[in-house]
Amino acid sequence: MSDVKLKYSQEDLEEFKVIIQKKIARSQEDLDLLKAAYKNDADNGTDDTSPSFKSFDEGSEVMNKEANVQLAIRQEKFIRDLNNALLRIENGTYGVCRVTGKLIQKERLRLVPHATLSIEAKRKQ
Template sequence: MTEKVDLDEIELEPDYRPSPDEPYMNPKQLAFFRRKLLDWRNQIVEDTTHTRQNMNESENQADEVDRASQETERYTELRTVEREQRLLSKIDAALRRIENGEFGYCEVTGEPIGVRRLEARPVATLSIEAKEAQERQERQMAED
């Protein structure tokens, strides 16, 4: 696992992208993923706040069809907020793993998850191999 580093002290170029050629989960990569997670988290909080404000401001419709449409929209917005709340928990857990020096390593095998996978899914906790094994096991259990 990686050692603790003050990531606030690391300056990243605006176009910096982690490279497989550099040491895995070096301070620059950790700072990159931390920034990515914090930006993502801030965007979700902003979107959720906006959605909740819209839900509170919506009026009750007199027309039955309009009311049904409004309820469907409200249900969809609530589901989105719930999904975003679960995602916020995953983002917070990933940020804690960065602080603890555990970020970027599979929680099952301890092997590196990989820069490309983390760029695509920075909240990933499993390597591709471990995730595929988990999915195979879930399919087998569903079939039984």
Template sequence: MAKGLTKKEMQHFKERLLAEKKKVIEEMGGLQQENLKQSIADQAGENSRYSYHLGDTASLAYGREFSMGLAERQQKYMEQIDEALQRVEDGTYGTCLVTGEPIPIERLNEVPVAKYSVKGKEIMEKRKQKGLA
């Protein structure tokens, strides 16, 4: 088990991560339904009753791109949740993957998918800047 976290704390974070996962799944389902409705409406010509001008078309395109960007961020967050849940199962949740030190519980409360301590995050940022990560 991760240094610094009790079994009770591990269970708390596991439940929190599972609740967050459920929330993201529901949000992603809503986005998919909205995109599907828009796509069906477009294919059925429902939106063609209006005379589109360039601004309208750009607005529709922006809306779709925004939804796609949001869906991509949700997917990435879902992957982070799954990784955190795996660390709970492995007993490594709450331990920085860079320094091996415990991640402060305050940080885990703020960012339950955190895999780095603040110090570890700074090290990773420096590596990225140097092109090593």
């Protein structure tokens, strides 16, 4: 029989859980800032500028809002992926590569705690 571990210890899982919860909290703060930025409809005081400058300013504002919306969508996906990682911890499948079935390296999970692929499987993609 092989000595390959098929899942992480409870102690390891607790460490990963703390890392994930911290990332979720930070990511949620970032998401809230992004949402506030693109929902901000406050007038920037361009009423006294020439029409050409006002149109540049409005165009720039629209582009900034669109960029913030895109960032917010990515942030929401990241938070969802982190929450899914917490679910995998609860159901005992966390840290197992979905392609190879082997444990994902701890170093990778510390950096990318929502990873579902080992480096080996990721390289084959």
